[in-house]
Amino acid sequence: MEHQLTESAMAEMLGGQRMTKQRRLVFDVVKELAPTHPTASTVYERAKLLMPSISLATVYNVLETLTEAGIITQVNIDREASRFCPNLHPHAHFFCDQCDSVFDVDLRERADAAEPWNLPNGSLIEQMNVAMRGICPECREKSDATN
C-alpha cells in the first residue's frame, strides 16, 4: 500500500483545486475497493451509502479530476467500462476470463515495459497501457481439480 496516497499528499496533487467532501469520499472508496478495480458505477453505489446525496455525475467528475491529477489511474480493457485504481506503480492488469477478477501485475525490478517492442527511432512514449486476458492461478487450480 506504500504507493497509495495519503489524503494530504492527495491535496497537494490537486494543485489549486479544492479538497471537497466528494473528492475525499470517492478517493477513499477507490482505495477501499482497490482489489476489485471498481467501475464508476460501483464506486457510485458504495459512495451513495456513505453520502446519499452524491450523484453519479459527480462520481464521474471526481474520477476524472483524480485521474488528471495523477492521483488514481484509469484502467481500460477492450470496450468494457473503465475501472479505477489507486496503485501508482507502473503496472499492468490481468483480467481473468473465468472469474472476471482483475489484478495488478508489477513491472519486474529494473525492467522496461517497452523493451520487447521494436519502436521506430524518435518516438516518445508518454504512456503505456498493458492488459492481459487469460485464466488466473485460482481458476486454473479449480479447473485442474475438476479434470
Added chain:
Amino acid sequence: MEHQLTESAMAEMLGGQRMTKQRRLVFDVVKELAPTHPTASTVYERAKLLMPSISLATVYNVLETLTEAGIITQVNIDREASRFCPNLHPHAHFFCDQCDSVFDVDLRERADAAEPWNLPNGSLIEQMNVAMRGICPECREKSDATN
C-alpha cells in the same frame, strides 16, 4: 504484407461460415485502409462506396465475425471507438497524441511481451494488449523544427 491473409486463407478460417460478398468487401476495405487502422464507421463509409446497400450493422457484424475467426484484430485504446487491423503478427500499437495516427509496433525478434512483467505463478495468458500513447517521430521532428 506477408502476414495479411489472402481471400482463400480467409475462407478457411471462417470455418463453416460462408464467404459472402459483404465479408469479402469488409475484409478488403480493412486491408486497404490498414495503415490508418480504421474504425467501424470508417470501414462503413468506404464500403458503402463500393456496395451502397451495405448497412452499418452488417459492418459491425462482419468485423465481429472476422475478429472471432482470427482474421483481423480489434484494437482498443482508452475508450475510443475500436479500430481494426489485418496485421496478425504479434504487435502493439502506438497512438500519436499530436496527429492522431496509429501505427503497428512489432515485437522484437525472440522477445517475449510478458517478460518485463512479474506475473503470479500459474497464470495463463490468452491474450495481451499493449498500447502506447505519445508523439510519433514525424510529429517530434516537426515540433523540433518549430522550436
Added chain:
DNA sequence: ATTGAGATCAAGAATTATTCTAAAAAAGGA
C-alpha cells in the same frame, strides 16, 4: 429447377457508458 432450412443481412430501435448543460450549492477571499 424447386423447395425448405438455416445463415446472413438490413433498418431501425435499444442499450450502455459517458459527457454535457444549466441551475443550485458551497467555498474562499475581500
Added chain:
DNA sequence: TCCTTTTTTAGAATAATTCTTGATCTCAAT
C-alpha cells in the same frame, strides 16, 4: 457578510455498439 469562482447535482444528450425483426440469400436435398 457579500461576491466570485468552483463544485455539485439532476437530467438531457451523445456516441459507439448491440439487439431485434423481418427480408433475403445459400446450399443441399429432392
